[in-house]
Amino acid sequence: LRDKQKEKVENLRAKVEELDIDETKKFTQFDELPLSHNTAKGLKESSFVNMTDIQRDTIPLALKGEDILGAAKTGSGKTLAFLIPVIERLLHQSWNEYDGVGALIISPTRELAIQTYEVLLKIGKYNTFSCGLVIGGKDYAYEEERIGKINILIGTPGRLLQHMDQSASLVLDNLQMLILDEADRILDMGFKKTIDSIVGNLPPQRQTLLFSATQTKSVQDLARLSLTSPKYISTSSEM
Numbered sequence: 001l002r003d004k005q006k007e008k009v010e011n012l013r014a015k016v017e018e019l020d021i022d023e024t025k026k027f028t029q030f031d032e033l034p035l036s037h038n039t040a041k042g043l044k045e046s047s048f049v050n051m052t053d054i055q056r057d058t059i060p061l062a063l064k065g066e067d068i069l070g071a072a073k074t075g076s077g078k079t080l081a082f083l084i085p086v087i088e089r090l091l092h093q094s095w096n097e098y099d100g101v102g103a104l105i106i107s108p109t110r111e112l113a114i115q116t117y118e119v120l121l122k123i124g125k126y127n128t129f130s131c132g133l134v135i136g137g138k139d140y141a142y143e144e145e146r147i148g149k150i151n152i153l154i155g156t157p158g159r160l161l162q163h164m165d166q167s168a169s170l171v172l173d174n175l176q177m178l179i180l181d182e183a184d185r186i187l188d189m190g191f192k193k194t195i196d197s198i199v200g201n202l203p204p205q206r207q208t209l210l211f212s213a214t215q216t217k218s219v220q221d222l223a224r225l226s227l228t229s230p231k232y233i234s235t236s237s238e239m
C-alpha cells in the first residue's frame with residue numbers, strides 16, 4: 001500500500017514538473033490542473049469548479065515552487081490561489097505529522113485568519129495534514145500545547161512572533177512555504193517590524209507567496225526582502 005502511495009505522489013510530481021506554463025494560461029477549471037485526488041475532491045465538494053484569473057495565473061507557478069507576488073483586488077479568490085499550492089506542495093513531499101510546520105500563513109487579522117482556516121478545512125477535508133490557528137485572544141497555553149504537532153499554521157503577526165520567541169515546541173526549521181496574505185493590510189496595520197522579525201528567523205531556502213489587493217511601495221519593499229526571484233502576477237478583472 002505504501003509503495004502504491006509513493007508511486008501516486010511521484011506521478012503527481014512528474015505531472016507538475018511537465019506542466020507547461022504557457023498551456024496553463026488557457027485553463028479554465030481546477031480539474032485541468034495536476035492536483036491530488038483528495039484536493040480535487042475537496043474542491044468539487046466545496047463547489048469550486050472554475051478558476052478565477054488570479055488562481056489560473058498563480059497556482060501552476062506556485063505548484064512548481066516559484067516565489068510569487070500576486071496582486072488582485074479583494075474578492076478575486078486569492079485564498080485558494082495559495083491554499084491549493086500549500087496542500088499540494090506538502091503532499092508532493094509526503095509531509096507527515098513528525099515533520100513539523102511545513103507551511104506558515106500570515107494574515108493581518110484574527111477574522112481573516114479564521115476565514116482562511118475554514119477554507120483550508122473545507123478543501124483539505126480529505127487530506128491528513130494538521131492545521132492550526134495562532135491568533136491571540138485565545139488561550140496562549142492552549143495554542144502552545146498544540147503548536148508542536150501542526151503542519152499548516154495560520155496566524156496573525158503579533159501572536160506568531162510571540163510563539164516564535166516563547167514556545168519551545170514551535171519548530172520552523174523545516175518550513176517549506178511562507179504565505180504573506182493581504183500584505184498591504186498587514187503593513188497598513190503597522191506590522192512591518194513584526195514581519196521582518198518573523199521572516200528573518202525563517203529558513204531562507206523556503207518558497208514564499210505574497211498576496212496583496214494593492215501594489216504599494218511598501219508592499220514592493222516587503223517583496224524585495226522576503227521573496228527570491230519572484231514572478232509578478234497582477235490581475236485586474238472580476239471573477
Ligand code: ADP
Nearest residue numbers: 048049050051052073074075076077078079080
Ligand atoms: P480575496 O482574498 O481575493 O479577497 P477570497 O479568496 O476571499 O478573495 O474569495 C472571495 C470569494 O470568492 C469567497 O467567497 C470565495 O469562496 C469565492 N471564490 C474564490 N474562488 C472561487 C472560485 N474559483 N469559484 C467560485 N467562488 C470562488
Ligand code: MG
Nearest residue numbers: 078079181182
Ligand atoms: Mg484574501
